[in-house]
Structure formats: C-alpha cells, structure tokens
Amino acid sequence: MPIHIIDRRLNPGGKSLENRQRFLRRAKSLVQGAVKKTSQERDIKDVLEGGEVTIPLDGMHEPRFRREGGTRDMVLPGNKKFIEGDYLQRSGQGSAKDSGPGEGDSEDAFRFVLSRDEFVDLFLDDLELPDLAKRKIAHTESEGIQRAGYTTSGSPANISVSRTVRLALARRIALKRPRKEEIEELEAAIAACTDEDERLELIAQLEKLKAKTKRIPFIDPLDIRYRRFETVPKPVAQAVMFCLMDVSGSMSEHMKDLAKRFYMLLYVFLKRRYKHVEIVFIRHTDRAEEVDEQTFFYGPASGGTLVSSALQAMHEIVRERFNPSDWNIYAAQASDGDNSYSDGELTGMLLTDKILPVCQFFAYLEVGESGGSAFDLSDSSLWTLYERLRNSGAPLSMRKVSERSEIFPVFHDLFQRRDTAQEKAAP
Amino acid sequence: MTERLFEGADWDFHTLQRITDACEEVALKDLGLDVYPNQIEVITAEQMLDAYSSVGMPLFYKHWSFGKHFAYHEASYRKGLMGLAYEIVINSSPCISYLMEENTATMQTLVIAHAAFGHNHFFKNNYLFKQWTDADGILDYLDFAKTYVMQCEDRYGRVEVERTLDAAHALMSHGIDRYPGKKKLDLRAEEKRAGRRRQHEEEVFNDLWRTVPKGAAKSRTALSIERRRKLLGLPQENLLYFLEKSAPRLAPWQRELLRIVRHIAQYFYPQSQTKVMNEGTATYVHYRIMTKLHQQGRITDGNFLEFLGSHTNVVFQPEFDDQRFSGFNPYALGFAVMQDIERIVTRPEDEDREWFPDIAGKNDVMGVLRDVWANYRDESFIAQFLSPKLMRHFRMFHLHDDPEERAGIRVDAIHDERGFRRVRRELARQHDVGFIDANIEVVDVDLSGDRRLILHHHVIKGSQLNETDAKRVLQHLADLWTYDVSLIEVDANDKVMREYVVSPRPIPAAVA
Numbered sequence: 002m003p004i005h006i007i008d009r010r011l012n013p014g015g016k017s018l019e020n021r022q023r024f025l026r027r028a029k030s031l032v033q034g035a036v037k038k039t040s041q042e043r044d045i046k047d048v049l050e051g052g053e054v055t056i057p058l059d060g061m062h063e064p065r066f067r068r069e070g071g072t073r074d075m076v077l078p079g080n081k082k083f084i085e086g087d088y089l090q091r092s093g094q095g096s097a098k099d100s101g102p103g104e105g106d107s108e109d110a111f112r113f114v115l116s117r118d119e120f121v122d123l124f125l126d127d128l129e130l131p132d133l134a135k136r137k138i139a140h141t142e143s144e145g146i147q148r149a150g151y152t153t154s155g156s157p158a159n160i161s162v163s164r165t166v167r168l169a170l171a172r173r174i175a176l177k178r179p180r181k182e183e184i185e186e187l188e189a190a191i192a193a194c195t196d197e198d199e200r201l202e203l204i205a206q207l208e209k210l211k212a213k214t215k216r217i218p219f220i221d222p223l224d225i226r227y228r229r230f231e232t233v234p235k236p237v238a239q240a241v242m243f244c245l246m247d248v249s250g251s252m253s254e255h256m257k258d259l260a261k262r263f264y265m266l267l268y269v270f271l272k273r274r275y276k277h278v279e280i281v282f283i284r285h286t287d288r289a290e291e292v293d294e295q296t297f298f299y300g301p302a303s304g305g306t307l308v309s310s311a312l313q314a315m316h317e318i319v320r321e322r323f324n325p326s327d328w329n330i331y332a333a334q335a336s337d338g339d340n341s342y343s344d345g346e347l348t349g350m351l352l353t354d355k356i357l358p359v360c361q362f363f364a365y366l367e368v369g370e371s372g373g374s375a376f377d378l379s380d381s382s383l384w385t386l387y388e389r390l391r392n393s394g395a396p397l398s399m400r401k402v403s404e405r406s407e408i409f410p411v412f413h414d415l416f417q418r419r420d421t422a423q424e425k426a427a428p
Numbered sequence: 429m430t431e432r433l434f435e436g437a438d439w440d441f442h443t444l445q446r447i448t449d450a451c452e453e454v455a456l457k458d459l460g461l462d463v464y465p466n467q468i469e470v471i472t473a474e475q476m477l478d479a480y481s482s483v484g485m486p487l488f489y490k491h492w493s494f495g496k497h498f499a500y501h502e503a504s505y506r507k508g509l510m511g512l513a514y515e516i517v518i519n520s521s522p523c524i525s526y527l528m529e530e531n532t533a534t535m536q537t538l539v540i541a542h543a544a545f546g547h548n549h550f551f552k553n554n555y556l557f558k559q560w561t562d563a564d565g566i567l568d569y570l571d572f573a574k575t576y577v578m579q580c581e582d583r584y585g586r587v588e589v590e591r592t593l594d595a596a597h598a599l600m601s602h603g604i605d606r607y608p609g610k611k612k613l614d615l616r617a618e619e620k621r622a623g624r625r626r627q628h629e630e631e632v633f634n635d636l637w638r639t640v641p642k643g644a645a646k647s648r649t650a651l652s653i654e655r656r657r658k659l660l661g662l663p664q665e666n667l668l669y670f671l672e673k674s675a676p677r678l679a680p681w682q683r684e685l686l687r688i689v690r691h692i693a694q695y696f697y698p699q700s701q702t703k704v705m706n707e708g709t710a711t712y713v714h715y716r717i718m719t720k721l722h723q724q725g726r727i728t729d730g731n732f733l734e735f736l737g738s739h740t741n742v743v744f745q746p747e748f749d750d751q752r753f754s755g756f757n758p759y760a761l762g763f764a765v766m767q768d769i770e771r772i773v774t775r776p777e778d779e780d781r782e783w784f785p786d787i788a789g790k791n792d793v794m795g796v797l798r799d800v801w802a803n804y805r806d807e808s809f810i811a812q813f814l815s816p817k818l819m820r821h822f823r824m825f826h827l828h829d830d831p832e833e834r835a836g837i838r839v840d841a842i843h844d845e846r847g848f849r850r851v852r853r854e855l856a857r858q859h860d861v862g863f864i865d866a867n868i869e870v871v872d873v874d875l876s877g878d879r880r881l882i883l884h885h886h887v888i889k890g891s892q893l894n895e896t897d898a899k900r901v902l903q904h905l906a907d908l909w910t911y912d913v914s915l916i917e918v919d920a921n922d923k924v925m926r927e928y929v930v931s932p933r934p935i936p937a938a939v940a
Contacts, residue, residue, distance in 0.1 A: 004465070065601055066898060075826070076855040077827065111496075
C-alpha cells in the first residue's frame with residue numbers, strides 16, 4: 002500500500018487570518034471597548050505594542066440547546082469509602098467537582114492577543130480630524146495610477162500577452178503565413194510521394210512555404226502591446242497641526258507629564274492616520290519657540306508664562322508657511338491655565354482676530370494637579386477666557402484633565418468622529 | 429530484522445518512511461487491520477492551531493466563529509495553558525494524519541501507529557462511520573462547500589450569508605438524522621446535484637410563468653391534521669432538514685447552506701458517539717505495535733521507556749476527588765476495556781465465563797476485537813464489555829443527585845455484586861448521545877392560521893433547557909422560519925413545563 006509522506010511545514014501560514022479578521026470585524030465594538038480599557042492602564046509606548054485584551058464572551062456567544070438542572074445520575078471512578086445508600090453533602094468537596102466537564106460554561110470572559118497593528122487600528126479607529134474641508138490639487142505625492150488602454154511602447158513588465166498574441170494571430174492570418182500543419186502535411190506528402198516530378202514540385206512548394214514562414218515572423222515587434230497607465234491627480238486635504246505647550250515654572254512635573262502624554266497620543270494618531278499632516282511643535286514660557294519633536298517631548302525648560310507669545314508664534318508661522326486658503330489648520334494647546342494678568346487681553350485678541358478665524362478646530366486641554374482640588378476653587382484665567390470665546394461661537398473645544406487615566410477618554414472625546422463630518426472627510 | 433528504525437530523538441523523512449513501513453507490517457500482519465491508504469503530513473504548531481479552529485479539517489468555509497476559536501486557542505497556547513495534540517487524523521480516504529514537527533522520533537512512531545493505523549482502521553470498519561460518513565467524498569465536499577459559501581457571499585453579501593450560517597450553526601446539533609432509513613450520503617453526487625439544480629433553474633427560468641393566471645386556490649381546510657403532518661414529514665427531529673425542505677421563505681441558496689451545515693454535522697455525528705471506542709482502539713493498536721517493535725529490537729529500550737512515559741500520561745484516569753478530574757478519560761476507559769477483553773479471551777476467570785460466555789477463552793484476541801470495533805458504539809460497547817473486574821479496578825460508583833432530596837446526593841450503587849449491572853448501565857447511558865442531547869422535534873405547523881412552527885422538547889428527568897441559550901437559538905430558528913416559533917417543554921406525562929414563543933426579527937434592509 003503506497004504511503005504518502007508530505008512536508009506541509011513550508012505551506013503558507015495564516016490560513017486562519019481571514020476568519021480572524023471576520024471575528025474582529027464582528028466583535029469590533031466589544032474589542033474596541035476592551036482596547037480602550039486596556040490602554041488606560043498602560044504607557045503610551047506600550048499602547049503601540051499591541052497585547053492581550055479581554056472581551057465579554059457574551060457578545061460573541063454561539064448559542065446551542067443545552068440542558069441543565071433536573072435529576073442527575075453519574076458514574077465516577079475512585080470510590081474509597083462509600084457504600085450503597087450513603088448520602089453525600091452537596092456543599093462538600095465530594096460534590097464540588099461532580100458537574101463533569103463543563104463545555105466552557107464557566108468562562109464569562111474571552112481573552113486573546115491582538116497584534117500591534119490590530120491594536121492601534123482599533124484604538125484609533127473612530128478618531129478623525131474634524132472639518133477637513135479645504136482640498137486642493139496638490140503636488141506629486143497625491144497622484145493615483147489608473148489603467149488607460151494599450152500602447153506600443155513601454156517596459157517589458159507591462160507587456161500585455163493576450164493582446165499581443167491576438168494581434169499576432171490576426172496579422173499571421175491576414176498575411177497568410179503557412180501553418181505548421183500545412184508544412185507537416187506537405188512533408189508527409191513528399192515522403193510518401195513516388196513520382197519524381199511530382200516530388201520535385203512538392204519540394205518547390207515546400208521551399209516556398211518555408212521561405213514565407215521565415216519572412217512573416219510568428220510574433221513581430223509590431224504586434225507587441227503594453228498596458229498603459231496614466232496618473233491622475235487626486236485632491237488631497239492638507240492639514241497642519243500646531244501643538245502649543247506651556248512649559249513654564251507653574252507647570253508641575255505631573256502637569257507636564259499629562260500634557261506630554263496628550264501630545265504623544267496626538268502625534269501617534271496623526272502620524273498613523275494622515276499622510277499629509279504637518280505637525281508644528283511650539284513650546285512657550287514667557288517666550289515661545291518652535292522646536293523639533295525631540296526637544297518638545299524631552300527637552301527641559303522653565304520660566305514665566307505668557308500665552309500670547311505662543312499664539313503670536315503660531316500666527317507668524319501660519320503667515321509664513323501655511324496659507325489658510327490651502328491648508329486645514331488645527332491647534333491643540335495644553336496649559337495649567339495660568340497666565341499673566343496683563344496678558345489676558347492680548348491673548349483674547351490674538352485668538353479672536355488672528356488664530357480662530359483660520360483654524361478649523363482649536364482644542365484646549367487644561368491640566369491640573371492630581372486629585373483635581375485646584376479645579377474646585379475657581380476656573381483659571383485662560384479657561385474663563387476660552388469659555389467666553391466658545392460661547393460666542395468659536396470652533397473651540399475645552400477639556401480638563403488631572404489624572405493619567407483621563408487622558409485617553411478626553412482625547413477620544415476631542416477627536417471623536419462626528420456624524421456631520423463623516424461624509425466630507427476621507428484622508 | 430533487528431535493524432533499528434532510528435537512534436535518539438531526531439528523525440527525517442526517510443525515518444518516517446521506515447517507521448510507517450514497520451508499523452504497517454505489524455498492523456496488517458500481526459493485528460490483521462484493514463485500513464484506508466495513508467497520507468502522513470508533517471505540520472508546525474501554527475498549522476496545528478489552524479486545524480484546531482476548523483474542527484481539524486484541512487479546508488473549511490470561512491466563518492467568524494472559526495476565527496474566534498483560533499484566537500482562543502492561540503491565546504491559551506501562548507500562555508502555556510494548553511498543550512497541542514501530537515496529531516490530528518481525518519476520516520477520509522486517503523486517511524490524512526497530521527503530525528507535529530516537534531515530536532521526537534519515538535513520538536512520531538507512537539502517533540503513526542495511533543492515528544494512521546488505529547484510528548484509520550476504526551474509521552474504515554465501524555458500522556456508524558460506514559453508515560453515516562463518506563470518507564471518499566468528504567474532502568471534495570468541503571471544497572465544494574467552501575467555494576459555494578464564497579460564491580454566495582459574492583452574490584448575496586457577506587452579512588446575509590453570515591446570518592444564515594449563524595442560524596444554521598446554532599441548530600447544528602439538531603441537524604442530524606439519528607436513524608438510518610435514508611440512503612447513505614454520497615457527497616460527490618451531492619456536489620454535482622447542487623450544481624445541476626442551479627443550472628436547471630437558470631435554464632428553465634422564464635419570467636412569463638409569473639404572469640400565467642392561477643386557478644382558484646384549493647381549500648386548505650380539507651387537509652386533515654394527520655395528512656398535513658404526514659405531508660410535512662412530522663414529527664421531525666432533524667430541524668435543519670425540516671427548515672431546508674419546508675421553511676416557506678428561504679432563498680434556494682439559503683437552503684443549500686443549511687444542507688451543507690447539516691451534512692457536515694452528520695459527518696461528525698459518529699465521532700461523538702464513539703469517543704471511547706475510537707480512542708480506545710487507537711491506543712490499543714499503538715500499544716500493540718510499539719510493544720512488537722520493541723520486541724523485534726527495532727526501537728531501543730530507552731525509546732521504549734519514553735513511549736511508556738507518554739502512554740501512561742495518555743491513559744491516566746484521575747479519581748473523582750482529584751483536582752485534575754474532569755470525567756472519564758476516553759483513552760483510559762477505552763484502552764482498559766480493550767485490554768480487559770484481551771484478558772478475557774486469553775486468560776478468563778470463572779467470573780468472566782459467567783459474564784462473557786461468548787468470548788471467554790476464545791483465544792482469538794484480534795478476531796474478537798475486530799468484531800467489537802466494527803459493530804459497537806460507546807454506549808453498547810460499555811453496556812456489553814465493561815467487566816466487574818474493571819469496575820473494581822476503577823472503583824466505580826453511581827451517584828444519584830435529586831435536587832428535591834434534602835439529605836444530599838445518594839450513592840445508588842457501588843462496585844459490588846449488587847451494583848455491577850446498575851453501574852454499568854448508568855455509565856453506558858452517560859455515553860449515549862441520544863440521551864445527552866436534548867430531545868427536540870418539530871411536531872406541527874399551524875398552516876391555516878399564523879403559520880406558527882410548534883416544537884416539543886421532551887424533558888427527561890426534569891432537565892430543562894438553559895433559558896438564555898434556548899431563546900437565542902429559537903431566535904435564529906424563527907429568523908429562518910420567518911414566522912413565529914414556539915417551543916413547549918413537556919415532561920414524560922405530557923405536562924407542559926414551560927413555553928417559549930419567539931417572533932422573527934425583521935430582516936435588515938440590504939446594504940447597497
């Protein structure tokens with residue numbers, strides 16, 4: 002009897018990938034909830050590492066008709082001391098395990114591991130930049146490619162075999178190129194022929210055919226066709242995000258930590274989801290400076306507080322580099338809310354006249370001490386100012402944060418996909 | 429003849445070939461087994477996990493629940509909560525055995541003997557498998573099912589197909605013919621038939637038929653209840669079959685999906701009835717083959733000890749008060765009974781002559797065992813061949829737990845002269861799927877009224893359905909039936925214990 006031994010180890014893996022994706026799609030909302038919950042407990046760097054999530058089994062339950070209760074009979078091994086007619090206490094050890102092999106009745110939660118990509122995708126899934134409206138035919142990167150018929154020149158990789166062969170066939174028929182069978186037939190006839198004259202005639206015919214075959218090639222360079230592609234410009238929404246962070250002396254380590262977490266999240270979100278988003282980092286004390294991300298997140302600084310300096314810096318950068326008619330402009334500001342008393346008016350003016358008119362969206366994050374006691378007293382000067390602006394209809398969102406665990410919810414809250422914006426926005 | 433098959437733990441494909449040849453020699457000559465041609469495939473741990481999630485089959489249609497199982501197995505495997513099987517074997521012809529690449533040479537010998545000869549013989553010869561499964565056609569049929577489901581998804585949308593499959597899966601355990609009577613499934617013909625039917629429908633389609641005026645509707649009241657039930661084939665316990673044939677508003681492709689799920693359930697039906705026997709056979713066979721190979725000097729003492737180590741683990745039966753206890757281990761029970769049969773046939777005692785007059789002292793071990801393997805399932809196997817000696821060995825006892833009984837759980841019988849038969853009968857019943865699965869059947873359809881489908885659950889020993897699950901399954905059932913469905917739980921005296929009524933959910937508007 003023949004026995005086949007096959008090595009399957011090199012077969013492509015991931016046979017279950019499709020099923021897994023279906024499962025994730027199906028469990029999306031559950032998994033998303035779990036992802037957010039998991040991410041609250043972790044550092045931002047770890048968030049991007051993926052990992053294990055637990056979802057309630059209930060939502061993904063596959064029901065079956067199952068029986069339960071009633072009178073039960075069972076045969077068990079390992080009797081040591083019982084004799085017929087004995088009674089066992091129900092709560093006792095003896096009966097605790099008697100239920101037998103429960104088919105997963107006891108598992109009320111379902112754990113599994115998400116890959117890094119799956120995790121981040123789900124984590125950021127329902128976020129977007131609001132009101133990404135200004136679109137412009139932009140430079141090179143935004144070109145798409147589409148098929149556009151055939152051409153007579155191109156790269157060998159693009160040869161369209163079917164089209165080429167079809168043309169060659171048509172040409173061969175049109176020019177009456179002898180077919181292989183014809184020549185074979187003739188050769189057979191020559192071999193079978195006994196009459197010398199007829200033979201010579203046949204040979205002459207054959208020579209003629211062969212010469213013709215040579216003259217008319219099977220595939221001529223004329224026949225060759227290449228698939229043609231053309232590039233089409235795609236409108237792309239360009240956007241710039243300004244990150245304004247207060248690093249003055251009044252910001253405690255805790256507050257700075259909160260602010261940095263927020264920006265880190267913003268950074269990850271933008272980098273991953275939008276190809277055409279520029280990020281500008283501005284940090285300020287009583288002076289503002291544009292810095293690179295390394296300095297922004299890790300460089301030390303201290304000093305007094307003048308919020309207007311940051312807004313001024315932003316305004317200048319917008320004027321120089323980002324024409325508001327071409328760019329969607331966003332800003333996120335984090336501060337403890339303290340500002341010099343004298344600066345309030347200037348800040349308000351800058352915001353109302355210069356910044357807000359060009360911004361699609363302005364997010365303000367007020368960080369506080371752990372425990373949040375500072376908030377209970379009274380609103381900070383910045384908060385009061387911004388609230389007034391918001392009430393007069395400026396595109397401004399404000400949130401307060403005092404604990405690490407609040408960062409994720411607030412972030413989600415700020416960038417939650419809004420229904421009205423849904424149709425308009427596609428990155 | 430005393431050439432070693434391998435040294436140490438390493439193996440390559442030549443070693444596997446030598447091992448298989450050696451096992452085959454013992455299996456066919458000494459044990460007289462009759463097997464399908466073998467196909468042995470070496471796979472990795474990841475591929476084993478893949479196989480787990482699609483119930484061991486090499487190909488299957490796509491569905492989210494398989495992804496769920498994969499995620500679950502993967503997570504517990506990664507955490508080390510779960511070891512993977514050494515092998516998976518498929519009841520097909522050729523019989524495919526998957527071997528894990530991590531196995532040592534000894535383990536490969538063990539699993540080849542176990543799967544490629546033990547299980548293989550059982551699949552080919554046991555009456556249940558002969559009756560209900562088509563080993564030649566199953567792989568082609570699964571291939572057809574996979575393609576068909578894919579085509580349906582293309583044509584009718586993934587969501588729709590998923591809805592139908594979800595519902596079918598929920599009813600899978602009640603999509604089985606339990607009694608023969610219809611002819612054996614021929615899955616290849618089945619596949620062709622589906623294709624032909626579709627083609628025929630497309631060929632004869634003519635929109636004009638729709639416009640032909642219909643005659644006056646015949647009066648339905650003329651149908652007597654008896655006649656109606658007969659026309660619908662009621663009572664019917666195969667719910668999927670009933671829906672496929674009689675559900676009023678299913679599309680043809682939905683019926684075909686139900687049919688696919690039903691056929692697959694039927695294919696697995698014998699396996700659930702023969703766990704003890706199937707594993708017992710395979711374990712007995714691998715034990716015999718390994719011992720023989722050792723006797724022939726083809727495997728070293730060291731390798732044989734390694735084998736004994738894993739064999740002992742496989743047939744370990746924890747006692748009821750042990751932390752590790754989770755019911756009877758089918759390997760342990762099956763193997764013990766088969767070894768016991770060997771003992772009764774060759775060295776019977778007086779007790780055995782009294783209990784097993786047919787086989788005691790017959791001396792033809794393999795003849796008796798082959799007959800047992802061919803003609804029994806778990807329930808009848810235990811009821812016939814569990815000997816008093818074995819009951820004493822396992823120290824079996826029977827507990828009766830009546831919730832009404834205040835005093836506690838009663839010990840009804842133990843392994844003594846008075847209890848042997850009762851213990852044995854009860855253990856056999858514990859392995860009877862007809863007894864384990866809820867007994868649910870379609871009893872009537874209210875054709876003249878609101879087309880409500882009426883089901884009965886015959887409650888045994890007061891054990892009713894789990895409420896949440898029952899409601900969900902009935903919801904699926906109602907969605908397929910598209911009218912109300914009611915399930916009535918009745919006890920042995922036809923007293924109604926509980927009634928469920930479920931209405932179908934509106935079909936969500938098709939997403940453009």
